[in-house]
Amino acid sequence: MQPSELSTFRQSLLQWYHSTARDLPWRRTRDPYRIWLSEIMLQQTRVAAVIDYYNRFLEELPTVGTLAAAELQTVLKLWEGLGYYRRSRLLHKAAGVIVEEHSGQFPQTFESLKQLPGIGDYTAAAIASIAFGEPVAVVDGNVKRVIARLKQYNKPVNTNAGYKDLKNIADHLLEQESPGDWNQAVMELGARICRPKRPLCESCPAHQNCEAYRENRTSAYPIIKKKEAVPHKTGVAILQRFGDSVLFTRRGEDEMLGGLWEFPIRLLKEEETLRDAVRRLAQAYDLPVPRSSEPIAVIAHEYTHFKLTIYLFEGNEARELSSLPSDTHRLLPLHQSGELPMHRAQHKLMEALQNTQQALKF
Ligand code: SF4
Structure with a gap:
């Protein structure tokens, strides 16, 4: 040109933007915290789906300081349903870095923003240009x-x-x-x-x-x-009751979907049968091996890098749970499990379960 x-x-593009831009909540601010939050939420997620999450998140955690001080479980709960949970864990981590290493003040340049966890070229350029007027595309x-x-x-x-x-x-x-x-x-x-x-x-x-x-x-x-074609993985899960409650476990922080809760789940190893995987899973948690080889629910879910099918098996009657740490294991009635942040595949298992006769027992 x-x-x-x-x-x-x-000129024409800016005029068009100023006269027709959608009125979105994060466009009414220059606060780097709010712009950062919106940019992270908008990655991989549609605008319409983000607005409610954005408003709710800010009501609960209105500043970078409140985010840094919050428990990770609170952040995960606010993120629940938005997917790609790694984003929320890194957001929480970066808030901690801003508070501890920058006295709570946002770094103001493209290069310094990129040093924060979870902030790459795109997000750094968005915050630097929108909040601080730095000319980076x-x-x-x-x-x-x-x-x-x-x-x-x-x-x-x-x-x-x-x-x-x-x-x-x-x-x-x-x-x-x-x-x-x-x-x-x-x-x-x-x-x-x-x-x-x-x-x-x-x-x-x-x-x-x-x-x-x-x-x-x-x-x-x-x-x-x-x-390349997306690989397909298979997993097994166990619905293990103890009286009126069900066993939930928390994924490790360094795993995919780290910190989120689910039924005990394992992915199948190469050439492993469903039955063998269920046995291995039960042994890992010291649970009785489910009797039936028929799953009570099956769900499919797609992640960016693979597709997943999970077969859910009804656990055998178990009287006692061997002592397991409470930060990674919880016993809750199904109807109270909403207090735990869970990933989408686990929500699908719960929904599928509600559609079976098994759910009537709770
Ligand atoms: S809409 Fe896209 S393809 Fe069409 S004129 Fe504009 S820039 Fe070009």
Whole structure:
């Protein structure tokens, strides 16, 4: 783009943004804590799903200091249902670092923000530009799509090389005076106008500057390198009763979904049968091996990197629980289990259970 063309492009996009931007709660603030929270919640999650979580989280933990002082279990409970729980654990950890190493003051530059746990290029650029006005461009999926079309970028966008190229272009296009608004404008354009399918080019404030539109090739971009097939894993779980209560266990902090609660669960080893896995699981918790080889519920769940099927077996009558630490093991009636933060697959097991006759016993 020639300098004059670039200047017109920037003006039109900013004007469009200021006149049509959605009124979202995190757009009414420059508080880095609130912007950070929204950016972390919005990763992998739709805007509509985030708003309630965002408001609830801030009601309970309104400052970085309150977040740092909160128990991880409180944070996980506030995050429950939003998925990708690693985000919330890192948020909690980073709040601790801000309080302990920065006296509770947010680092104010792109580079210093990136030193915090869970903050990568994208989040650091978003906070630095929106809260502190630093001229650094954000590059997320929406931005990649917009730039790939504007520039007819002819290589895959989901590679390291693609990211570097697009980041350079995004930094070149960036409006230096209001980088926060600019970054949000490009992302908003990608979300609402330059959509993955059937972009609304006629309503697009950038169509005069768009190479793909000019050549009627918008559907050819962005180019995406195909990902490998997602592996499928199988797990077994045991519904173990003790009187009116059921055994729940907490996942280790360093595991995937760390800190969240579930029925005792194990993934099958290679070539292991369901029966052998159930036996191994029961032994690990010193529980009687379930009698029936028929599961009482089966659920399927998809994570980013694998698909999971879990078979839930009814435990055998157990009189006593050998002494197990209470921070990792709880006995609760099913109807009271809502007080424990749980992951989505565990919620699915509970829902499936409610649909079986077994649930009537509780
Ligand atoms: S003209 Fe169409 S393809 Fe180009 S940026 Fe706008 S919406 Fe996207």
